[in-house]
Every structure is written in structure tokens, then in C-alpha cells.
Amino acid sequence: MKTFKRLKLVFGSLLVMVLTTQTSLAQTYQLSNAASTLIVDGTSNIHDWDIKAENQQGKIVVEFENGMLTKIDQLDFSVTAESLKSGKSTMDKNTYKALNTGKYKQIVYKLNKVNSINCSNNNSCSVSTTGSLTISGKTKTVDIAFDIAITQNKIILSGSKTIKMTDYGVEPPSVIFGTITTGDAVDIKFKSSFIK
Numbered sequence: 124m125k126t127f128k129r130l131k132l133v134f135g136s137l138l139v140m141v142l143t144t145q146t147s148l149a150q151t152y153q154l155s156n157a158a159s160t161l162i163v164d165g166t167s168n169i170h171d172w173d174i175k176a177e178n179q180q181g182k183i184v185v186e187f188e189n190g191m192l193t194k195i196d197q198l199d200f201s202v203t204a205e206s207l208k209s210g211k212s213t214m215d216k217n218t219y220k221a222l223n224t225g226k227y228k229q230i231v232y233k234l235n236k237v238n239s240i241n242c243s244n245n246n247s248c249s250v251s252t253t254g255s256l257t258i259s260g261k262t263k264t265v266d267i268a269f270d271i272a273i274t275q276n277k278i279i280l281s282g283s284k285t286i287k288m289t290d291y292g293v294e295p296p297s298v299i300f301g302t303i304t305t306g307d308a309v310d311i312k313f314k315s316s317f318i319k
Contacts, residue, residue, distance in 0.1 A: 154180055156180070159179055159316045165305055173209070181200035192248050198233075198252070233257075234252055245273065246273050247270070269281060286308070295307050
């Protein structure tokens, strides 16, 4: 009889622990190219310019506890280099030449670590990360901060990052025998929509 009571007590305690333990499950979301935007803003000695990415891929794996984002396990993102379009064929050709797209087809970002996640509520967080960015075959470590908006089946990352093309061995494109030259620094602005 005492053994039965002890078993009841043990099973009861286990049941309470299971019911009160916070649940944390990894969830995977895939990037929606149609719902995402990535724009590269730059300068030249004549006027500012921008290029838009038409073909993006990616995946994010996250964990929630009680509906709150607590962890990012994985974040991979890539752009098909020749899907960068300015609306001007001459500029696009010079961009592809500078990026050596014949050899390097993809621009790739891969998360290395999350430095911080600060959530104001279940739907909105600010995140600081360190990752690897590969452009034209050269990989550099970059710190990127972005905001996350969360709905039931969607996670939207939005932010920007300034980089120098020469850090990746990319000579800033020029046209008309060098009379129009682009600035070295470019701003990458993104709004990436990931769907479960």
C-alpha cells in the first residue's frame, strides 16, 4: 500500500512538472521571395542609384517560449547575383562584371551567433547578430542589427547594413571610360518575409 502511494506521488509530481515546464520548440520558416525586398543604395559622381534583388532565398529557425521569441538557431540568406537589377542594362552589366557573376553566382549571408534578442512584446523584437557575408567569393564577418515582426505564420526581418565594396575585392563599377564612377560604400536595405 505504501509503495502504491509512493508511485502515485512520483507520477503526480512528474505530471505537474510536465504541465508547468515552459515549452520551447524549434520552428522553421522559409523566405518568401515575392513578399521580400532587398535594395542596394549607392552613390556616383553624378547621381545616386539603387539596385533591387529579384531572386532571394533563405531560411530561419527560431524558438519560442510562451509565445515569446527566445532563440534564433539558424538564419541563412542568399541573393542570386544576376537578379540584381537597376533598370539600366549598362549599369547591370558593369555590376555583374565587378561582382564576377560568371564565377560567383550567389551573395550569401549565414548567421554565426546572436548577440542579443530584446522583445517589447510577443510580436516585436530587436536583434543583434554576427554573421558571415560572402560577396564575389570573399567572406567577411559582419555585425547586423534588425527588427523582427512576428505574426502567427510569418516572421519579417527589417534593417540595413552599410558595407564597402572594396572590402570584398569588388572594384566599384564605372561607365563611359571611367567618367561616371560609383562610390565605394553601399547601403543594403532589407525587408525579408519568412513564412511557416
